[in-house]
Amino acid sequence: xxxxxxxxxxxxxxVTRLGAKELRSVExxxxxxxxxxxxxxxxxxxxxxxxxxxARPALAMALSHSVVPDQVLTVFAGQDLDATxxxxxxxxxxxxxxxxxxxxxxxxxxxxxHRHMIEGQSPEAIAAGLVxxxxxxxxxxxxx
Amino acid sequence: xxxxxxxxxxxxxxxxxxxxxIIDTPGSVTYIxxxxxEDKRGVHLINVAIHDAESDGPAEDFIAQSRRFGVRxxxxxxxxxxxxxxxxxxxGAA
Numbered sequence: 001x002x003x004x005x006x007x008x009x010x011x012x013x014x015v016t017r018l019g020a021k022e023l024r025s026v027e028x029x030x031x032x033x034x035x036x037x038x039x040x041x042x043x044x045x046x047x048x049x050x051x052x053x054x055a056r057p058a059l060a061m062a063l064s065h066s067v068v069p070d071q072v073l074t075v076f077a078g079q080d081l082d083a084t085x086x087x088x089x090x091x092x093x094x095x096x097x098x099x100x101x102x103x104x105x106x107x108x109x110x111x112x113x114h115r116h117m118i119e120g121q122s123p124e125a126i127a128a129g130l131v132x133x134x135x136x137x138x139x140x141x142x143x144x
Numbered sequence: 145x146x147x148x149x150x151x152x153x154x155x156x157x158x159x160x161x162x163x164x165x166i167i168d169t170p171g172s173v174t175y176i177x178x179x180x181x182e183d184k185r186g187v188h189l190i191n192v193a194i195h196d197a198e199s200d201g202p203a204e205d206f207i208a209q210s211r212r213f214g215v216r217x218x219x220x221x222x223x224x225x226x227x228x229x230x231x232x233x234x235x236g237a238a
Contacts (some may be wrong), residue, residue, distance in 0.1 A: 048162070050161070050162030050163075051162065093213060094213050094214050095213055095214030095215055095216050095217070096214070097214045097215075112212075112213075112214075114211075114214050115164065115214075116163075116164035116210075116211070116214075116215070116234075116235040116236040117236050118236075119162060119163045119164060119234075119236055120163055120234070120236070121236070
């Protein structure tokens with residue numbers, strides 16, 4: 001059951017103020033993922049303080065890197081249920097995980113940060129993993 | 145810091161609370177799930193995947209698949225008795 005919106009607003013804002021486009025409906029998800037081009041990072045937000053409390057600052061750190069995905073998207077697991085399920089339908093080979101971060105290139109998963117890779121890690125360590133993935137998959141030479 | 149951070153919001157809980165772990169047993173069964181609490185009944189896991197090497201193949205493959213593709217949850221809550229716990233390792237550990 002979703003938490004009251006007032007409880008999660010700050011958690012949404014943590015991500016959207018980084019420039020991430022929040023997807024709250026199936027239609028919004030399809031509009032971004034049905035015909036993908038370039039690199040897209042999908043951050044699956046979560047209320048869980050154990051993991052998401054580190055993942056959001058990590059995302060902020062990673063997105064300050066010089067190489068970033070073309071587009072950053074977010075859905076909120078446990079809150080926007082249909083939108084989250086729709087995102088997961090695009091990466092159905094992977095088990096549901098929140099928080100998590102999925103890096104796509106032309107619609108294909110090239111890097112998946114599961115919750116178990118976030119738990120107990122510092123924001124700096126999580127960010128370092130994301131930055132390495134950005135450098136590997138999102139650099140201009142990759143798109144050429 | 146303005147972010148709604150909180151590395152651990154449950155400081156009174158076990159150090160592994162909220163961490164996805166691999167529990168190896170003396171037998172052929174391996175569990176992967178999120179450590180919740182430990183009490184006299186054993187370790188409580190939530191969102192658990194269960195593997196039996198006798199019927200499902202090598203546990204190493206199960207662990208590798210779980211690391212790469214995530215935990216395929218088949219049981220919401222499970223208590224693993226202490227007597228059935230050989231080792232507890234973090235799934236996210238290298």
